Amino acid sequence: xxxxxxxxxxxxxxxxxxxxxxxxxxxxxxxxxxxxxxxxxxxxxxxxxxxxxxxxxxxxxxxxxxxxxxxxxxxxxxxxxxxxxxxxxxxxxxxxxxxxxxxxxxxxxxxxxxxxxxxxxxxxxxxxxxxxxxxxxxxxxxxxxxxxxxxxxxxxxxxxxxxxxxxxxxxxxxxxxxxxxxxxxxxxxxxxxxxxxxxxxxxxxxxxxxxxxxxxxxxxxxxxxxxxxxxxxxxxxxxxxxxxxxxxxxxxxxxxxxxxxxxxxxxxxxxxxxxxxxxxxxxxxxxxxx
Amino acid sequence: xxxxxxxxxxxxxxxxxxxxxxxxxxxxxxxxxxxxxxxxxxxxxxxxxxxxxxxxxxxxxxxxxxxxxxxxxxxxxxxxxxxxxxxxxxxxxxxxxxxxxxxxxxxxxxxxxxxxxxxxxxxxxxxxxxxxxxxxxxxxxxxxxxxxxxxxxxxxxxxxxxxxxxxxxxxxxxxxxxxxxxxxxxxxxxxxxxxxxxxxxxxxxxxxxxxxxxxxxxxxxxxxxxxxxxxxxxxxxxxxxxxx
Ligand SMILES: Nc1ncnc2c1ncn2[C@@H]1O[C@H](COP(=O)(O)OP(=O)(O)OP(=O)(O)O)[C@@H](O)[C@H]1O
Ligand SMILES: [Mg+2]
Numbered sequence: 001x002x003x004x005x006x007x008x009x010x011x012x013x014x015x016x017x018x019x020x021x022x023x024x025x026x027x028x029x030x031x032x033x034x035x036x037x038x039x040x041x042x043x044x045x046x047x048x049x050x051x052x053x054x055x056x057x058x059x060x061x062x063x064x065x066x067x068x069x070x071x072x073x074x075x076x077x078x079x080x081x082x083x084x085x086x087x088x089x090x091x092x093x094x095x096x097x098x099x100x101x102x103x104x105x106x107x108x109x110x111x112x113x114x115x116x117x118x119x120x121x122x123x124x125x126x127x128x129x130x131x132x133x134x135x136x137x138x139x140x141x142x143x144x145x146x147x148x149x150x151x152x153x154x155x156x157x158x159x160x161x162x163x164x165x166x167x168x169x170x171x172x173x174x175x176x177x178x179x180x181x182x183x184x185x186x187x188x189x190x191x192x193x194x195x196x197x198x199x200x201x202x203x204x205x206x207x208x209x210x211x212x213x214x215x216x217x218x219x220x221x222x223x224x225x226x227x228x229x230x231x232x233x234x235x236x237x238x239x240x241x242x243x244x245x246x247x248x249x250x251x252x253x254x255x256x257x258x259x260x261x262x263x264x265x266x267x268x269x270x271x272x273x274x275x276x277x278x279x280x281x282x283x284x285x286x287x288x289x290x
Numbered sequence: 291x292x293x294x295x296x297x298x299x300x301x302x303x304x305x306x307x308x309x310x311x312x313x314x315x316x317x318x319x320x321x322x323x324x325x326x327x328x329x330x331x332x333x334x335x336x337x338x339x340x341x342x343x344x345x346x347x348x349x350x351x352x353x354x355x356x357x358x359x360x361x362x363x364x365x366x367x368x369x370x371x372x373x374x375x376x377x378x379x380x381x382x383x384x385x386x387x388x389x390x391x392x393x394x395x396x397x398x399x400x401x402x403x404x405x406x407x408x409x410x411x412x413x414x415x416x417x418x419x420x421x422x423x424x425x426x427x428x429x430x431x432x433x434x435x436x437x438x439x440x441x442x443x444x445x446x447x448x449x450x451x452x453x454x455x456x457x458x459x460x461x462x463x464x465x466x467x468x469x470x471x472x473x474x475x476x477x478x479x480x481x482x483x484x485x486x487x488x489x490x491x492x493x494x495x496x497x498x499x500x501x502x503x504x505x506x507x508x509x510x511x512x513x514x515x516x517x518x519x520x521x522x523x524x525x526x527x528x529x530x531x532x533x534x
Binding site for chain 1: 340341342363364365366367368372373375379380381382383384388391392393395396397398399401402403404405406407433447451
């Protein structure tokens with residue numbers, strides 16, 4: 001049997017999840033220019049919100065997913081309103097902002113462990129996700145298909161909004177030069193809080209999808225930020241298009257990598273790729289050299 | 291009528307009094323130049339007026355009605371104020387056209403989400419970009435422009451803001467004569483349209499040619515004021531420039 005089609009499918013599915021993470025990560029990074037850990041915890045919050053509403057309360061799955069996305073977005077918005085906006089007004093350094101985000105990240109993780117224990121939980125059992133499809137010799141479940149389609153749809157709509165709408169121009173303007181953005185009348189604080197909301201919704205969705213595909217635990221956020229940051233740096237940090245590209249590249253390299261070496265090496269492959277980029281092409285695929 | 295007045299305005303950085311108890315009145319509809327040696331506080335004054343630096347003491351009065359001891363930068367367009375920067379600020383990763391469109395279209399979060407630019411936005415963009423000779427290059431990223439073109443794009447952006455008061459921080463610095471001509475032409479046109487221009491400039495020829503009134507700063511304090519011909523002849527002004 002030819003296993004290549006299956007590996008391509010696996011790469012695409014992994015890439016889709018990384019793409020959602022990288023989109024959210026790059027939106028927030030573009031506007032604030034520091035590595036923010038909070039989105040990692042928000043992925044877990046998205047996943048656990050669905051786990052609570054769907055598995056515990058037995059609510060409708062679609063409703064639960066939408067609620068999970070919005071709750072993650074709301075926590076992202078709140079983190080900016082309560083903490084990062086204040087830090088911006090003090091012109092806090094990137095290191096200070098990073099440490100603050102690490103603090104919030106740890107707090108949120110602890111909160112999830114207290115509420116749900118630190119056990120691994122699966123959101124969809126195999127019986128709930130029985131249907132599989134076959135295309136060109138690759139097998140995938142309907143959830144995996146949904147993950148792929150949703151991530152492409154999220155990317156296309158985000159790209160259109162950024163390119164075509166006035167809102168998108170304002171977002172690009174703030175990411176480019178916050179000072180002039182203010183001078184031309186953009187309420188940058190307000191806009192950045194909404195960028196946090198949108199970015200956190202995307203990351204929350206990725207957490208929910210990871211819950212569907214693999215399962216969730218409270219500490220999943222670290223992995224998510226690392227994968228998201230890796231995809232973003234490979235693609236061009238702060239660049240929404242680059243992040244999307246980097247995510248799929250990462251998905252392919254990881255999945256083809258473990259063809260020859262044991263699966264435990266998957267994270268090492270990701271970071272190997274990251275280090276190669278940091279050394280040889282630190283600006284990433286899509287960003288211009290300064 | 292005064293468009294901007296400062297009353298005992300203060301701005302200091304640790305021990306440096308960059309703007310020190312400054313009280314000046316800027317007449318509406320005129321070109322007012324602010325001159326002074328390097329480090330005399332000209333840029334700091336404009337940064338304070340546009341809200342990028344917090345006011346440490348005193349007041350700014352706009353249009354004789356708004357008395358402000360705190361200025362929020364994103365609100366200055368609503369006072370009819372716009373500015374350019376000595377160290378040029380553009381949206382580097384956006385095209386020339388988008389650098390202009392972003393100031394023409396809605397900048398409120400919710401109203402902007404589904405708004406796209408319209409034909410009349412494009413018309414205005416064409417008008418201001420043609421005025422500085424950049425319309426043909428509208429598809430290029432700002433980061434790829436030459437130094438002079440960057441200065442011109444900044445002026446075009448200020449024009450697109452359709453303000454009443456223009457704060458221009460050394461708009462001519464480092465430009466070739468033909469570009470100086472374009473910008474001085476625009477400044478004269480602004481005056482004809484009864485706009486107020488506050489110009490920071492080092493070139494005495496341009497100051498004589500353009501300004502109606504001049505303020506001279508030295509170490510954040512007002513050293514002299516008056517008509518350009520009178521002020522530039524004063525001994526203390528000449529000494530302040532030679533003494534740097
Ligand atoms: N952000 C800042 N932090 C600390 N000191 C500053 C800052 N901005 C300006 N200064 C200081 O304030 C003083 C006034 O500087 P400013 O830039 O306003 O002068 P200027 O008149 O615009 O000079 P130039 O003609 O060189 O542009 C200088 O001593 C400068 O070093
Ligand atoms: Mg200056």
